[in-house]
Amino acid sequence: xxxxxxxxxxxxxxxxxxxxxxxxxxxxxxxxxxxxxxxxxxxxxxxxxxxxxxxxxxxxxxxxxxxxxxxxxxxxxxxxxxxxxxxxxxxxxxxxxxxxxxxxxxxxxxxxxxxxxxxxxxxxxxxxxxxxxxxxxxxxxxxxxxxxxxxxxxxxxxxxxxxxxxxxxxxxxxxxxxxxxxxxxxxxxxxxxxxxxxxxxxxxxxxxxxxxxxxxxxxxxxxxxxxxxxxxxxx
Ligand code: SAM
Numbered sequence: 001x002x003x004x005x006x007x008x009x010x011x012x013x014x015x016x017x018x019x020x021x022x023x024x025x026x027x028x029x030x031x032x033x034x035x036x037x038x039x040x041x042x043x044x045x046x047x048x049x050x051x052x053x054x055x056x057x058x059x060x061x062x063x064x065x066x067x068x069x070x071x072x073x074x075x076x077x078x079x080x081x082x083x084x085x086x087x088x089x090x091x092x093x094x095x096x097x098x099x100x101x102x103x104x105x106x107x108x109x110x111x112x113x114x115x116x117x118x119x120x121x122x123x124x125x126x127x128x129x130x131x132x133x134x135x136x137x138x139x140x141x142x143x144x145x146x147x148x149x150x151x152x153x154x155x156x157x158x159x160x161x162x163x164x165x166x167x168x169x170x171x172x173x174x175x176x177x178x179x180x181x182x183x184x185x186x187x188x189x190x191x192x193x194x195x196x197x198x199x200x201x202x203x204x205x206x207x208x209x210x211x212x213x214x215x216x217x218x219x220x221x222x223x224x225x226x227x228x229x230x231x232x233x234x235x
Contacts, residue, residue: 003034005049007193007223013049015039021116026108028161033116039221041116043084045109048157052221056086056120062217063185063229064090067150070213070231071183074149075099078177080136081165082154083109089123091152101130101148103139105161137164140173147179153186158197166197168204175208175232184209184232191216193224205232 001020005013015036022033032044039052051059064087068074075098077091083104091100100123104110110131114121123129132139136153151174155165164170165186174184188201191214198214205212209232216228 003036003044005044005047005223011223013223015042022112024108024112026106028106031106031108031112033112042221043112043117045156046160048159049221049223050156051084051086051117051120053117053119055219055221056084057090058217058219059222059227060086060090060120062215063087063152063154063187064093066215066229066231067091067152067183067185068094070185070233071150071181073181074183076148076150076179077101078148078151078174079103080140080151080153080174081105081156081162082152083107084113084117085110085121085123086117087152087154088126088129089120092123092126092128097128099128099130100126101132103132103134103136105133105135107133135161135164137167137170137173140170140177144173144176146177147182148177149179149182151177151182151184153184155187157189166201168207171201171204171232172208175234178234180235182234184234186230188214188228188230190222190224190226191228192226198228198230201230205230209233210235
């Protein structure tokens, strides 16, 4: 039994499966969990790999570590997307963090993670975690007046509802929620595999922030084996 992720019209990734564990359609997307030989348990949304138990720590650990390296003072954190809870759990490992608000559009991703990825979902039980079920783009439009030290966009690929989390106006609205010296960190795809997306995010950040950094980390279960993050450092 094989699972094929159609990445582009000319590139597919195939994983041999031990088992299909879950398959459902929420109001927003198709949610699947499979057991693989090479990557352990894998979560897919609309057929695209979101994480694997074998290498999720490379993604969530790097995003959290780099985010806090740029914002060591961060106490109030906002996560947009990230319904699997992996980033939430990584951020809450820091005892200095006082609040993490996670805004996820699809509550069924959270329910699925609690059932199939309990290690990643541990953060949902932490009293410092506040969960909002809402479109992240709408949330950052209406939340003006709130302030966060670190905002992290744990977005899927820029398709469907996820496309809103790559828009320049979305990043601008996020930046307006930043406290002084606040940092915006966003998943911005692999600069090798999707250079246009990575460049587009960099351009959008450069129009908002005096300092912008991009980093690439190795995550073998993602197409091309890597993923990029973009960081905007406020004044
Ligand atoms: N680490 C993963 C990756 O790079 O592929 C993505 C993590 S996480 C599973 C992405 C989450 O963003 C999904 O749970 C999805 O439901 C959520 N999402 C998509 N569009 C959204 C939106 N407009 N507002 C809030 N959450 C959204």
